[in-house]
Amino acid sequence: MKKAFVKSYGCQMNAYDAARMADVLAAEGYAPTEAVEEADVVVLNTCHIREKAADKVYSELGRLRVLKNARAEAGRETKIVVAGCVAQAEGAEILSRAPSVDVVVGPQNYHRLTDLLVQSRQKRVVDTEFPVEDKFDHLPARRTHGVSAFLTVQEGCDKFCAFCVVPYTRGAEVSRSVAAILAEAEKLVRGGVREITLIGQNVNAYHGAGADGASATLPDLMRILQEIPGLLRLRYTTSHPNDMADALIAAHGTLPALMPYLHLPVQSGSDRVLKAMNRKHDAATYRDVIARIRAVRPDIALSSDFIVGFPGETEAEFAETMRLVAEIGFASAFSFKYSPRPGTPAADWADAVPEDVKSRRLAALQGLLDEQRHAFNAAAVGTVVEVLVEKAGRHPGQVAGKTPHLLPVQFDAPTSTIGTLVPVRIVRAGSNSLFGEAVPGAAVAGAAAAGAAAAA
Numbered sequence: 089m090k091k092a093f094v095k096s097y098g099c100q101m102n103a104y105d106a107a108r109m110a111d112v113l114a115a116e117g118y119a120p121t122e123a124v125e126e127a128d129v130v131v132l133n134t135c136h137i138r139e140k141a142a143d144k145v146y147s148e149l150g151r152l153r154v155l156k157n158a159r160a161e162a163g164r165e166t167k168i169v170v171a172g173c174v175a176q177a178e179g180a181e182i183l184s185r186a187p188s189v190d191v192v193v194g195p196q197n198y199h200r201l202t203d204l205l206v207q208s209r210q211k212r213v214v215d216t217e218f219p220v221e222d223k224f225d226h227l228p229a230r231r232t233h234g235v236s237a238f239l240t241v242q243e244g245c246d247k248f249c250a251f252c253v254v255p256y257t258r259g260a261e262v263s264r265s266v267a268a269i270l271a272e273a274e275k276l277v278r279g280g281v282r283e284i285t286l287i288g289q290n291v292n293a294y295h296g297a298g299a300d301g302a303s304a305t306l307p308d309l310m311r312i313l314q315e316i317p318g319l320l321r322l323r324y325t326t327s328h329p330n331d332m333a334d335a336l337i338a339a340h341g342t343l344p345a346l347m348p349y350l351h352l353p354v355q356s357g358s359d360r361v362l363k364a365m366n367r368k369h370d371a372a373t374y375r376d377v378i379a380r381i382r383a384v385r386p387d388i389a390l391s392s393d394f395i396v397g398f399p400g401e402t403e404a405e406f407a408e409t410m411r412l413v414a415e416i417g418f419a420s421a422f423s424f425k426y427s428p429r430p431g432t433p434a435a436d437w438a439d440a441v442p443e444d445v446k447s448r449r450l451a452a453l454q455g456l457l458d459e460q461r462h463a464f465n466a467a468a469v470g471t472v473v474e475v476l477v478e479k480a481g482r483h484p485g486q487v488a489g490k491t492p493h494l495l496p497v498q499f500d501a502p503t504s505t506i507g508t509l510v511p512v513r514i515v516r517a518g519s520n521s522l523f524g525e526a527v528p529g530a531a532v533a534g535a536a537a538a539g540a541a542a543a544a
């Protein structure tokens with residue numbers, strides 16, 4: 089039996105693409121394997137968002153070259169594929185830097201993976217031209233795994249933030265049709281999925297063709313999807329503050345399936361830095377969006393992205409970021425030191441912030457964000473929350489799942505509860521997970537808000 093090893097780096101979109109590439113290979117008879125040394129095809133689905141990410145790919149390729157040579161000596165052929173955003177950004181350069189690579193394929197072209205592997209028998213191939221055809225029309229049926237799944241509804245981005253490679257590696261914003269998304273969602277739910285996270289680089293800019301040919305927005309789409317029998321929860325990520333339309337904010341108060349969790353990157357609290365980043369909004373706009381969401385869904389869990397040390401960032405401007413964080417309070421967040429990305433406008437800008445200053449600022453920011461995350465987790469202790477059980481837990485007799493706020497919870501219950509909602513009293517908050525006890529039939533926290541949503 090031929091075997092395929094698919095490894096993905098970076099964002100949820102990459103995770104989704106990796107799952108679809110595994111579908112493409114499975115349709116060709118490749119069984120998935122977690123053991124790279126057994127694989128006849130190895131796919132690295134790469135991320136280009138930070139310097140370290142690209143470097144990691146080349147060191148991994150170095151290890152794979154040794155493995156490939158060892159398998160060749162044993163008469164076993166190994167095909168190495170580089171996919172994802174580094175493939176899109178660097179293309180043929182990867183073939184010259186890494187002689188063991190057979191195929192380089194961009195995020196919009198992986199529906200052609202089987203053909204490219206066949207072509208690579210003659211010569212090594214690169215396929216990163218943005219295709220005319222829509223890859224989704226050429227992908228095999230989606231195989232389902234587990235209780236929660238990502239579903240791409242929108243790709244690409246038209247925002248061109250000065251530090252970001254996405255508009256160059258993923259192209260312009262494209263939204264899938266409601267019909268195509270609905271068909272994929274229904275298939276997922278028939279396969280046992282109970283929670284779907286709608287993903288896009290700028291998911292709240294979604295504007296896909298509706299059944300009536302009119303343009304459907306994200307709340308329109310979610311209203312249709314939540315009617316799928318068996319689907320319990322909906323989430324969406326990643327959003328831009330400027331696309332948080334009134335209807336989308338209102339949906340957090342009216343759609344029972346939409347979970348009270350929002351990942352809304354802000355990057356900085358300083359208007360000058362936001363302008364330099366070309367984020368197209370100021371800090372006041374962000375604060376206003378948050379206030380309007382909290383007015384509709386007071387218990388919402390907020391998450392965000394932050395960059396410290398953007399070119400020219402002063403101590404005073406960093407202090408504005410700290411002030412915004414302290415004021416808003418985040419349940420979770422991702423924070424990074426600025427690293428110039430080749431091909432982005434900011435890459436060649438001078439007035440770089442010294443590395444040690446970046447490190448000090450990142451440590452201060454992460455200290456504050458950690459405090460807030462612990463406080464958010466601790467506030468759940470003593471409450472009864474509805475947990476969607478996803479899998480068996482770490483210990484025998486234990487299961488693991490997520491709260492509506494996307495917090496992981498471990499508690500004792502039979503695995504027959506996987507895929508169901510169980511009321512759980514939270515008894516302890518660990519650093520990364522909550523611990524609880526099942527309380528069948530108990531009223532759950534947030535039911536009021538959810539009830540209001542159902543009634544609306």
Ligand code: SF4
Pocket residue numbers: 245246247248249252253254255289290328
């Ligand atoms: S909105 Fe997000 S994906 Fe788009 S350019 Fe900005 S950071 Fe990149």
